[in-house]
Amino acid sequence: MTQGTVLVTGASSGIGAVYADRFAGRGHDLILVARNAARLEAVADRLRRRHGVAVRTVAADLTDRTGLAAVEAILASDASITHLINNAGFGSAAPLAAASVDEMERMIAINVTAPMRLTYAAVPAFTARGKGTIINIASIAAIGPEVLNGVYGGSKSFVLGFSQSLRKDLAGTGVTVQVVLPGATGTEFWDVAGLPASHLPQEWVMSAEDLVDAALIGLDRGEFATVPSLQEGEEWGAWEAARQAMLPHLSNAVPAARYRSA
Numbered sequence: 001m002t003q004g005t006v007l008v009t010g011a012s013s014g015i016g017a018v019y020a021d022r023f024a025g026r027g028h029d030l031i032l033v034a035r036n037a038a039r040l041e042a043v044a045d046r047l048r049r050r051h052g053v054a055v056r057t058v059a060a061d062l063t064d065r066t067g068l069a070a071v072e073a074i075l076a077s078d079a080s081i082t083h084l085i086n087n088a089g090f091g092s093a094a095p096l097a098a099a100s101v102d103e104m105e106r107m108i109a110i111n112v113t114a115p116m117r118l119t120y121a122a123v124p125a126f127t128a129r130g131k132g133t134i135i136n137i138a139s140i141a142a143i144g145p146e147v148l149n150g151v152y153g154g155s156k157s158f159v160l161g162f163s164q165s166l167r168k169d170l171a172g173t174g175v176t177v178q179v180v181l182p183g184a185t186g187t188e189f190w191d192v193a194g195l196p197a198s199h200l201p202q203e204w205v206m207s208a209e210d211l212v213d214a215a216l217i218g219l220d221r222g223e224f225a226t227v228p229s230l231q232e233g234e235e236w237g238a239w240e241a242a243r244q245a246m247l248p249h250l251s252n253a254v255p256a257a258r259y260r261s262a
């Protein structure tokens with residue numbers, strides 16, 4: 001008996017492929033999305049044999065309107081879908097001025113526009129059914145955009161902010177939102193970013209398996225923001241508390257005293 005279908009973007013490798021494996025292990029059917037059809041089919045074949053679930057593959061470029069529209073149509077019409085995992089993305093280690101602006105625009109298309117549009121496609125269907133889960137893969141760069149390329153950091157800050165707002169808007173609808181902020185994770189991400197993970201201090205680099213297993217423990221506990229590599233969870237709590245404390249003070253008709261001329 002299937003537990004419902006999980007749609008994973010960027011499922012042909014790395015974190016997305018592990019999410020697919022773990023949800024298949026929980027008895028979910030899968031829809032796997034990425035560009036490389038052969039790699040997707042290899043992942044699908046392995047998971048069908050290992051877990052006996054139904055796996056469909058959709059080879060689509062999510063920076064392209066046609067590819068995105070195909071996945072949006074599936075999310076809007078397939079009533080078996082219980083989970084959307086917005087995971088596909090890429091990064092760069094290049095300093096802003098050294099990075100190609102066209103490459104940066106493609107990064108915004110996959111890291112920002114794709115999860116935004118796929119969420120817009122899934123939410124009406126999920127709220128109509130009164131259930132559903134959206135997992136957005138951000139990054140620790142969301143709160144530290146200085147760490148890697150700034151457009152990458154900004155794109156992941158978008159994912160965090162979008163998720164925070166989405167969670168508020170969907171409260172009481174039965175739809176769950178989780179945002180996951182991985183630290184350095186040992187995947188092909190780093191080859192694409194121009195800095196292979198083998199060049200990083202190994203004590204920083206988590207395996208994709210450990211990352212996803214920890215994130216799923218967070219999901220099962222009803223956690224909204226999950227940062228698997230942050231050892232002291234209270235640090236996130238303190239940061240969030242400081243943000244909440246400042247929120248009521250951020251609009252005022254008069255400039256603060258420090259901005260008044262003497």
Ligand SMILES: NC(=O)c1ccc[n+]([C@@H]2O[C@H](COP(=O)([O-])OP(=O)(O)OC[C@H]3O[C@@H](n4cnc5c(N)ncnc54)[C@H](OP(=O)(O)O)[C@@H]3O)[C@@H](O)[C@H]2O)c1
Binds near residue numbers: 010110137181189
């Ligand atoms: N690894 C890390 O250290 C790290 C840290 C923080 C956050 N993250 C985030 O984790 C997510 C997954 O990355 P990963 O580490 O697992 O890297 P990865 O192994 O390179 O996986 C990226 C996935 O996205 C797919 N993808 C890339 N461009 C696409 C496009 N235009 N259309 C459709 N699919 C596309 C890739 O497949 P195809 O090439 O076949 O399309 C692949 O399946 C990303 O959002 C990344 O920003 C990673």
